Each structure stands twice: as structure tokens, then as C-alpha cells.
Amino acid sequence: MPSDLVHLYMRIDHLPQIWCPGCGNGVIMHDVAVAIDELIHDEENSINREDIVIVSGIGCSSRAAGYLDFNSIHTTHGRAIAFASGIKMANPKLHVIVLTGDGDCSAIGGNHLIHAARRNLGLTVICFNNDIYGMTGGQYSPTTPNGDRATTAPYGNVDRPFDIANLATGAGASFSARGDVYHARETIDIIKQAIRHKGFSLVDVYSICPTYYGRKNKKGDAVEMLNWQKENLIPTARYYSMSEEDRVGKKIIGILSFNDYPEYTEEYAKIIASCRKARKK
Template sequence: MPSELIHEFMRIDHLPHIWCPGCGNGVIMRDVAVAIQELMDDPEVKLNREKVVIVSGIGCSSRAAGYMDFNSIHTTHGRAIAFATGIKFAKPELEVIVLTGDGDCSAIGGNHLIHAARRNMGLTVVTFNNDIYGMTGGQYSPTTPAGDKATTAPYGSLDRPFDIAQLAAGAGATFTARGSVYHVRETIDLIKQGIRHKGFSLIDVYSVCPTYYGRKNHKGGPVEMLRWQKENMVPTARYYAMSEEQKAGKLLVGTLTHSEYPEYTDEYDKLVKRVQAEMAGR
């Protein structure tokens, strides 16, 4: 991260951070900071930093909320979206951004995820998806690929993994996208689109955890894990120019679904006004 950005957006007194060398979390945290900065500088948007709230749960990735110098809250494991929903309800004018791990948002927090998506709550969720529980020692998570190893699956996981973006889209999210720590520029742009989208948006960012997922599954170090993303994840323009054969086994980096539907706090406000008018007319 350039030093101006560190001084502008980081709580220097919270450093050094806890992340392992080669972890993807710092890259995604920077993507979020750059996305915010670019939206603050964009004359069409003029995002007000004072209106940005960053909410996280618990996990290595969730530490980002503590390191970022915004109105931020580091909550409890699995409850980031629940806290964020409460904040958005209390002050709908705030731009509420959730930073969450794959375990945090799709295991213990799975119900909060699907119901916030179903309601189309005006939140932007950025998942730091490293396919494992990093903080607690490498247990498998709902995104661990079937057959891959984890502390709790020493012979390989039997479970079929979730595609978090598909899960959110199926539950009603109106903007879903996939990014990666290799595809920095694309991921920043997707986060910006998610913040600008009115309604529930989720950007599933594929991260790397060399310490647990990489080591247990012989994926090499951070460089090899990033190389995998470079070779197997394809940005939109190139992806759609590929033949079906070329697309086999490749993952799109870009917008996955985008639709319009009334945002929940707007609808709630209308409901309150309608009921107040009815009561006043009695």
C-alpha cells in the first residue's frame, strides 16, 4: 500500500498486523481502501468518508476493520451482517461495508447472509475467501473444495463447497461479483460497483492462506497460489471472448449477477410513512 494511503486510511497505532507473510488479506484490505478513495475523489459520487462504516466479524480477515481508520466495528464471529443490518436500519444514509471471512459469512453467519440478500438490504459485503478457517488453525469451511484437506478433514473433505456469490444471488442479492487477490484492478472496480449499487451487493474475493490451506494441500507458497489465480481466473472481456472449451475449468473475475429491486430500508421508510398517514387520518 503506498504510504499516503497507509497514513490516510490505516490506524498506524494498530500495526504491526497479525497476518502471515504472503497472506491475501492485506491485498483485499488495500483494494477496499483504494475503492473508497477513488469514490471519494469521483466528482459524480463524492463519497463522504464520515458516512462510511466498516463492519467485520471474527477471523484473520475480520481484523481489517480494526486496522482501517473509519467508523468501524469488529463484532463477533458470524454476526457481521447482523450488526451491519442494524446499523443500516438505524441510519440508512450510511454506506455500510462488511468485511468477512468465508467461515464468518457462510458457515456460522450463513443465515444472516441469505436473509440480508433476500431483503435486499443496502449493504456491500466483501468476502475474504481463503477456503479455510485461518484464525483457528485450518479447519475446513463451507468453501473448502471437496477432497481438499484441513485440520478437521485430514483425509479430505466430503462436503460439496458453496459458491458464495451464487448462494447470495440465489437468495436475492441484486449485485454479485467475483474478484481475486491477483486481479487487483478488477477487484477494486468491482468493490466500487458494489458500493455504488443500491441494494445488497456481494463481492467474493478469492484470497490465499498459504499457512493453512496452501500448506495442507501442497499448493506451494504465496507465489504459486497467486499463479493459480492468474492462470485459472479470467477477467470479463477475455472470458467472454473465450470458446466454451477454453472456458472449461476457468472462473470469471467480474460481475456475475446484476438486477434492480427496491432496497429494504427505503421500503421500510415508505411503510412507516404510510402507516403514520393512516393513523393521522383516523
């Protein structure tokens, strides 16, 4: 018998999930379920379960759409945001949540990501960022750090990595944040705010892949990889209280940028309304 939360929001007949032992994806999927549960049970401003749509692409992360028991769609590689855009345009009142990976989101689907961000279309994109293509055997992805090893970079990765949260901000996203596996409670709160946010929101959640990325780069097992997150990923308030010296090598987690740019479907509805008004005259 799994927990009530798992019973409520996951497809039990699909569980246990097939991710590797210690994979961070299971924790992030749980964070999403807890965040949604807390929003549904928010006494002041609850959201309707039937208004939630989970969209995923292809990759380890994207299996989450199959496990989560909501209106969900598992789409083609890199196109989760494209499908999600269609769903949001057809029915703007829906909370469309895209679950994607670093490769799916920033390589194969990189164009969809930047243009949905630029338009400020009201989607919530949660990127399970494990720095590698896990499902296909450990090839380097756009977020694999420079110098790190992968099956396709046996002597070290020559590329410089994307910072997906900053990429989204640069492309015009009105909400961009970073979370991780270790800081689960903080990440749940960030995901809640991202879902509540009206415009395009992106949460770059640092996952861990002990099987490929960890093993290839001698990062140790899941526990050691989470210890790295504990030591080096610093929640916003503490980060800003640290000296420049102490910040060296550390990364900030929390909400990184926030704007109230006009949301795309609302602007689109205004155009429709003005055309209808003009036609009546």
C-alpha cells in the same frame, strides 16, 4: 513512513498487520481502501468518509475492521451482517461495508447472509474467501473444495463447497460479484461498484492462505498460489470471448448478477410514511 493511502485510511499504530507472510487478506484490505479513496475523490458523485461504516465478524479477515480507520465495529462470530443490518436500518444514508471471511459469512453467519440478501438490504458484503479457517488452525470451511485437505479433513474433504457469489444471487442479492487477489485493479473497480450499488451487494474475493490451505494442499507459496489465480480466474470480458473448451477449469471474475430490486430501507420508509399519513387523517 508508509504510503499516503495507508496513512489516510489505516490505523498506523496497529500496523504492520499480523497476517502471515503472503496472506491475501492484506491485499484485499488495500483494495477496499483504494476503492473508498477513489469514491471519496470522485468529482461527479463523491461519497462522504463520515458516512462509511466498516463492520466485521471474527476470523483472520475480520481483523481488517481494526486496521481500517473509519467508523468501525468488530463484532461477534458470524454476526457482522446482523450488526450491519441494525446500523443500516437506524441510518439508511450510511455506506455499511461488511468485511467477513468464508466461514464467518457462509457458515456461522450463513443465515444472516441469505436473509440480508433476500431482503435486499443495502449493505456491501466483501467476503475474504481463503477456503479455510486460518485463525483457528486450518479447519475446513464451507468453501474448501471437495477432496482438499484441512486439519479436520486429513484424508480429504467430503463436503461439496459453497459458491458464495452464486449463493447470494440465489438468495436474492441484487448485486453479486467475484474478485481475487491477483487481479487487484479489477477487484477495486468491482468493490467500487458494489459500494455504489443501492441494494444488497456481495463481492466474493478469492484470497490466498499459503500457511494453512496452501501448505496442506501442496499449492506452493504465495507466489504459486497467485500464479494459479492469474491462470485460472478470468475477467468477465475475456471469459465470454473464450470457447467452451478453454473455459474448462477456469472461473469467472467480475459482476455475476445485477438487478434493481427494491431496497429494503426504502421500502421500510414507505411503510412508515404511509402509516403516518393514515394516522393524520
